[in-house]
Amino acid sequence: MDLQIWVEGLYIGSVYALIALSMTVVYQPTRIMNFAQGEGFVLGAAIGYQTIGVWHWPVWQAGAALILLAMAMGYVMERMVMLPVQLSGNRFAWIIATLAAALIFQSLFNLPYANVTFGYFEFFKTRANIFGAHIAMQKILVFTFMVFAAVFYDQLLKRTLWGRSIRAVAHNNDTSIILGIPTKLVIKVAFISGTVLIACAGFLAAPVIIVAPASGLFFTIQGFTAAIIGGVGSPKGAVAGGLMIGILDSVVRSSLGGTWGVFSTVMALALILVVRPNGFFGKRVVGR
């Protein structure tokens, strides 16, 4: 099969992996799958389009605006999701809270950008040649960013006290408090850093992917699928799952046609849920 298809698959897979990874960042301390996570991707793309595409800001300035706005969005998102969870005391309140957050952000994006796709020009206009497959440098940039982010987060979880605290908060919030861990801060930081991560992904990928104001939920579902296949909560799983469905999508699309792409990833999800419900890198859930 044509190598080009596989290389494209790796690239689109790295986008899905980034989304899955940012969902993992939120999931780790909270055990919440944030269905509003994809809105951060749209935010990043929209900021890139507006600042660089329309206003012609230099990249560093656009990047600064991106990080500030993404932090603000992460903070707001944390309140939108955690307040209902804390106030209702219902274990499943997050499902409706994150969906509501997704729809609210989606309508906000639709106000100024109703008929826009957030494409803008690539930072590097060169193409790389990998064994005969041509790929835009911008796509390689996205892939590299994904690898760095995944390795960084994996090491943070394993090697730092903050990472261990994140896992502790997930396991038992009360016990974390009586050890002096500021659990609410850990959760806020997770939402904020997760949103910054996914907004950076949207910002970098917007020139080479189609992002519309209402695309958030589509990307959320792709990231969700990747996370489940790889194993929820595992950074390695997010990367593996993302790359797998990226390649699958790309290969099926080129041989059977566009509409079969998403169908095949959903089928892969269904298959995994039957054969290996915890995903490839997921831990078996240990009862308390």
Next chain:
Amino acid sequence: MSNLELKNLTITYGGAKALNGLSIEVKEGEFVALLGANGAGKTTSLRAISGLLKPTTGSIRFGGEDITKLSGYKRVALGIGHVPEGRQIFPDHTVDENLQLGSFIKRKSYKEVSQTLEEMFGLFPKLRERRKQMAGTLSGGEAQMLAIARSLMSRPRILMLDEPSLGLAPQMVLEMFRYLKKLHAEQGLTILLVEQQARLALQLASRAYILERGQVKIAGLAEDLIIDKRVAEAYLGTSH
């Protein structure tokens, strides 16, 4: 000045009063037992002191400071250590990692942490052997030692233990109580012990409160309570 003082504490759980005007006091260097039947409010008292539950009325003072409204995680830095019911160690963390989490508030003073860690391994040699093991693989006794050591890692001024004997073999219970006695006698650690095994607790503690329906029913010196007829009938009874 590590006096712990609960005054007229009331806590309501979905309409029912878990604590109903509870007042107790623990002075620096004391070993106090908190006894009573299930549902008397023992665990609730400890959770209130740790800030996991907010009282509707009443006040909690520690070391002369009013901590009634203070966030739970900030109370650890004041010197309140809490070994929760059922140990609640982190099973997917190694023994080492569990202990490090215990020293979360001391994370900036690396030297002090490694010194405390050595002390804990001196006190509980079994834990040193199991350092790299997942805490979920420990036996009940070892897990209880880990829970105590983890709490001591923050160098608390008062250690509160919630039924540390729960689910342990009788031999293990005695060994654990020896450790508590040692900590109290040698390091002058203030201890507040919640225990179902009332007779054992009264042998260790110098004073005790017996709770009933969220209030203090009987209070006094342990040596008096252990021969008190009312106590003997209700709490020491047939179980030993």
